Amino acid sequence: MDFAIFDQTGTKPLIVIETKPLGTDLKARAQQLARYLSQLPELHFGIITDGCHYLFFGDLDNPNVMDPEPFFTFSLEDTKADWAKVAKFLSKFSRDAFNATTLITDAENSRYRQGMIDKLAAALKAPGEHEAFLKWLTEDIYKGKRTTAVMERLADVAKEAIEPTLLRVMGDDFLNKLKERIQRLNEGAEPVAAQEGANVVKPESAKPFEAESRAQADEKGRPAVETTETELEFYRAVRDICVKNGYVADDILFRDTANYFNVSYKRPTKWFARFFGNGKRKSIVTWVPVEDARAVAAGFEVEASPAALGTSRVYIESVPQVWALKALLTRSLELSKTAREDSPAADAAAQDETKPALKVVTSG
Missing domain, CATH: 3.90.1150.20 (Transcription regulator MotA, C-terminal domain)
Structure with a gap:
């Protein structure tokens, strides 16, 4: 292994790190980490990097059997990355904060959360293509026979109901954070805006926000308030x-x-x-x-x-x-x-x- 980080006694490896040349297909070369996790019972985390891209693997499904997919990744060239979240994640691996048990739980929760996000997003974008979701959504609303035509009709109605539903549950605090994120994404995309076909999100295109940037953000990155x-x-x-x-x-x-x-x-x-x-x-x-x-x-x-x-x-x-x-x-x-x-x-x-x-x- 290229690097190993041990516990304070210096006897138990807690993290191993494999380094590869820049541009290497890291997932294809991650089997080295799998061998280390299978041979060392105390080891639950492995990182592989080319110096720019970082993939974090664990044994969340079965102890000492590396999962096929990383539970966390980031890239230094990602202009849309939320670096505050990346920093918060990395801080859990610091000497004072490191706890293998809680990290495994956090990693599991992160994977579950992403799975839920993907599943909800797919269902909300096309409710008619997710029969179980559509059935759950309409079971207390439609009592009649569910023919193919009826299900197609309910799918169309469900699609129309999604936008007002999301707006109802979105408080102003959520909307403020969303606007800040849109602005950050737009600022991060500016260097590639000149590329042909570049798709840059414009803050003013995001409804319901009408306001343009009113003032410089404060030290915490929140939009400053300027009464005109x-x-x-x-x-x-x-x-x-x-x-x-x-x-x-x-x-x-x-x-x-x-x-x-x-x-x-x-x-x-x-x-x-x-x-x-x-x-x-x-x-x-x-x-x-x-x-x-x-x-x-x-x-x-x-x-x-x-x-x-x-x-x-x-x-x-x-x-x-x-x-x-x-x-x-x-x-x-x-x-x-x-x-x-x-x-x-x-x-x-x-x-x-x-x-x-x-x-x-x-x-x-």
Whole structure:
């Protein structure tokens, strides 16, 4: 073996490492590791590398019989790698943290998790091709005879149900992390963008995110929050509309986030207007049902909002148009008072409630 890492007594090998020339087919040469694992009862981990690509093998299925597939891999030339996760994984092999038993469990969990991801992804992409999944999904919903035509129909309905289901379970925290990951992937792909046929993910193409990059990220990589004059103009217009309808100005609050600008009543969880003002198109999300919103926002483009963000979305060209939506905003304010606290959109606001609400009071 090229390298062996022993326990603190220096008698039991815990990890073996095989090194090969750059560009070697590592999986094809991994049988050397299999021989070591079969001959040394205390050995459960082997690594093979060409200096750029790293494959981690174990004996998860049968003790001292190396699994045919690695349980973890990474490559230094992978521009899309999540290096924080790679570092976290590698830290488990440090001298102070190494524990063969827990590492085996972690490796098993990682493999199970990836298997579940692959299986769920395949079923969600094509539910009609996974009969057991489709049967489980519809067993309490459809009680009739399941002919071929019926199953094809249910498969089409299931496919239509998947997107709104995912949006319902996606909270704002999840969406923020997804946007950060899309941005990282895009930044990592920039060096090859000029290659013919390169497929680069553009952050602005990922719905429901409208906002472009608003500011530099903080030291933890999270999007920084920068309140713009347009957002403050929006707040002042909404506040003045509310005052003209009998509300107290001090009760109309705002809170800015990395993805949208909230206006709420008395406390942050009682938001009634979400302004998306930094993207190519400006829009307002409210609690008003779509059909009602279309009725009171005649002349404006109205659509259903992703469930994680609110109920309806109205597109505007500029902030002054907010005054033409005063009926929509006051209706949303009333609905916010009875909005479910356990809804995804309300949960997002609740995450900020521990922070002091930002309040702006201006004369006139």
